[in-house]
Amino acid sequence: MTSGPAPFPRHLLAPEDPVSLPLPPVSHPAPGVRLLRGAVYALREGARPLAVDLWLPLPEEGGEAPPVVVFVHGGGWRTGRRDDPGPRLRAWRPGPFARLAQAGFAVACPDYRLSGEALHPAQTDDLAEALAWLHARARELCVDTGRTVLWGESAGGHLAALTTLDHHLRRDEAHAPATAPATAPASATVTGCVTWYAPTDVEHLAEDCPPGRYDPRDPGTPEALLLGAAPADAPGRARAAGPVARVTPGAPPFLVLHGTDDALIPVRQAVRLADALRGAGVEVELRLVERGDHLWVGLSDGEVEECFLRTLAFFRARTARPGN
Structure with a gap:
């Protein structure tokens, strides 16, 4: 009696583990800088692969592994x-990421799912996965994920802040024996966060805008497309998507930069985040940049450079080893 054909080994259809995928080839876009462009850090069924660019300083014989800056791009969560x-x-020239690598930082620039692909909190889930991937490959990349700071501009600043605060909450839960999951995933240690002209309180955004500029009942705003509903119709979702509501004591320090003349995200949003952080006893530096509009429109080249240098100084302070 003959048996039928063997069943197809369906495990072969499962996506590969991104931690085991080969890293991209190295290029050298600027003196003292290595670039690995497009390393895949997440593979999900039904979604595009998510990748990260890695800007790395040249390794030094016997030198310590560099700290990590994770940059989160803006675009209204939509682009x-x-x-x-x-x-x-x-x-x-050289660009800001190359400059950071030349200053001794490893810079990771990850993709995340846009609001046309998935609703909140998919974006912060992606960034949390990027942090875990970096930590899993830290030895291979020769980076120190125990000293990791996040930086984002506009919508990316919102996601950087939210990821930082959620990451802090997850680590607290993992360290609490009564509530810790059976296997808490290892991840980077976030030691600080920088936001540039970021929305921070979606629930109260309309209150901060001049009359007629923003309608919280409009289902077509970037915030509504992120949430899957107009903020006024989903106040719980709007609240959960705001970093202000996620602040808890013990969170890492923040540097919050925002232009006083921002016509897209009112400066009051930065003040709300700083107030919430201070109220929880979290260290925060709030810098309101005079005449600055969204995307630093209205500032001179020198003033934009000053925003970058202040950000670099924060990175150095928040990744310095004790005693340095």
Whole structure:
């Protein structure tokens, strides 16, 4: 008696583990800089692969592994590129990521699912997965994920703040024996966050805008497309999507930069985040940039450079080893 054909080994259809995928080839876009463009960090059924660009300093014999800056791009959660720091920095040569690598930082620029692909909190789930992937490959990449800071501009600043605060909550839960999951995933340690002109309180955004500028009942706003409903119709979702509502004591320090003349995201949003952080006893530096509009429109080249240098100084302070 003959048996039928063997069943197809369906496990072969499962996606590969991104931690085991080969890294991209190395290029050298600027002196002292290695670039690995497009390393896949997440593979999900029904979704495009998510990738991260890695800007790394050249390794030094016997030197310590560099700390990590994770940059989160903007674009209203609807568009944008992982390697785009905003229009005022695009023409820099060398660019801001290469400058950070030359200053001794490893820079990771990850994709995340846009609002046309998935609703909140998919974006912060993606960034959390990127942090875990970086940590899993830290030895291979020669980076120190125990000293990781997040930085984002506009919608990316919102996601960087939200990811930082959620990451802090997850670590607290993992360290609480009564509530810890059986296998808490290992991840990077986030030691600080920088936001540039970011929305921080979706629930109260309309209150901060001049009359007629923003309608919280409009289902077509970037915020509504992120939530899957107009904020006024889904206040719980709007609240959960705001970093202000996620602040808890013990969160890492923040640097919040916002232009006083921002016509898209009112400066009051930055003040709300700073107030919430201070109220929880979290260290925060709030810098309101005079005459600055969204994307740093209205600032001189020197003033934009000053925003970057202040950000770099924060990175150095928040990744310094004790005693340095």
